[in-house]
Amino acid sequence: MGGETARSHSNMSSSIQAAIIGARGYVGGELLHCLARHPQVGGVIPCSASAAGSPVAEAHPRLAGSELKFAAAVPADAQVDAVFFATPPRVAMAEAGRWLAAGAKVFDCSPDFRLKDLGVWEKWYGEGHASPELAAKSVYGLVEHAREEIAGADLVAVPGCYATAIQLAAVPVARALAAAGQEVSIVADCVSGTSGAGRSAGRDELLLAEAGGNYQAYALAGHRHSAEILQGLAAHAACPGAALRFVPHLLPLPRGMFATLHFIGAAEVDVHAALAAAYKDEALVEVLAAGRSPQLAAVTGTARAQLGAAGSVGLCAIDNLGKGAAGQAVQACNVAFGFSETAGLPC
Known part of the structure; x- marks a missing residue:
């Protein structure tokens, strides 16, 4: 699941492998649309437990012609450098740690890592945070306001729309x-x-x-x-x-x-x-x-x-779904990996 490869990609000539958790949803489909056209993304694994085995084009007609199919999960032997979460609350906080430990960078489009005050997080989301140590390390990913912090980040919390x-x-x-x-x-x-x-x-x-x-x-x-x-x-x-x-x-x-x-x-x-x-x-x-x-x-x-x-x-x-979610996640990914900031983005 990535090993040291995630941190070896630091320039525009590099190529990374990506995975999308929750790829059947609207944000997941927009992420697929961006990453499929990204010149530095060599491959994408779209994951959806509910749609495993079905063509992505059935859920996302914009991807008509794509041969990709949804996977139930990322294969154990896959080399993944960037993991995008397009999931409801509490999924990323439970799963991000293992990807970070494997050397991947994580871009979370859910609210799990957006708030630094976890008491405030609990107020809005109804229960305690499961990964406070990761929340403390995350970078809030509004690129225009935090570009330097994102450039050195492994865990980016993509802002809400x-x-x-x-x-x-x-x-x-x-x-x-x-x-x-x-x-x-x-x-x-x-x-x-x-x-x-x-x-x-x-x-x-x-x-x-x-x-x-x-x-x-x-x-x-x-x-x-x-x-x-x-x-x-x-x-x-x-x-x-x-x-x-x-x-x-x-x-x-x-x-x-x-x-x-x-x-x-x-x-x-x-x-x-x-x-x-x-x-x-x-x-x-x-x-x-x-x-x-x-x-x-x-x-x-x-x-x-x-x-x-x-x-x-x-x-x-x-x-x-663009600047408010998937587009911003890919923009932050570009900054984190040192790619052209607009690579893969519909501008």
Whole structure:
């Protein structure tokens, strides 16, 4: 399962072998789409216990023509350098350790390693963390804010989709507010496509007959990504006392995410200038001219983010499966292995 090979790959001419745990789901399918086209990925093992033996194209029509089939698990003799978890909570925390011990790098798209305060993790996920020692070593993988840390990481916690969209728009502005001695208070109204709940959510409100032509808020008592966002504001914007009111909404589209952030009392800070300065050299983040709104159509099916600003309002559009999950995981993988940051990504 990798041995020392994982740490021998440090340049663009190298080739790695990857495995995806939970490959039948929406995030798993997006990971397959990216890794299948990746010039430095020599092979991928897609794992799904429920679909073992069936062609991946049956679950993911975008991969029509692929000869890959789902495996129940990674074969014992497989040489794996990168393991991607696209699984529900508590799976990665139980399995990541053995892959790390074997020399592989782990990229977890679940929430298992996102929060450093495990008391907060327990509050949102209902039970104690099974691998606190790994949680302490993990790196939160929002590349634009933690590139140097990811470059030396073996365990990367891929941020949540809402947390990604909100932090991309919030962190540069919060940093500017803190530098100006102003309090940071944010109201975030966000919408997500139905794929954000996963393939096996089993919820009637996600059915086309229910979601189509409808629009509704949910998690009104609080959304678990709030903890990630506050953690990011403290770590990357020096705002440990930031106030956040975040309300998510269900968008009657399969994929896409849009965040509208109101920075309360931010009259002395140029929101657009803060965003433009922060991301001027980023390949996967586009900041539009002041007063222009991002569009979901510009980012759907890609790993890019599009940002905008008008007055004290910041805006961010991403694909919840792209930059909000699988695309970000592959971007972090590229940084961790020293590959071109956009390799394999639909841009």
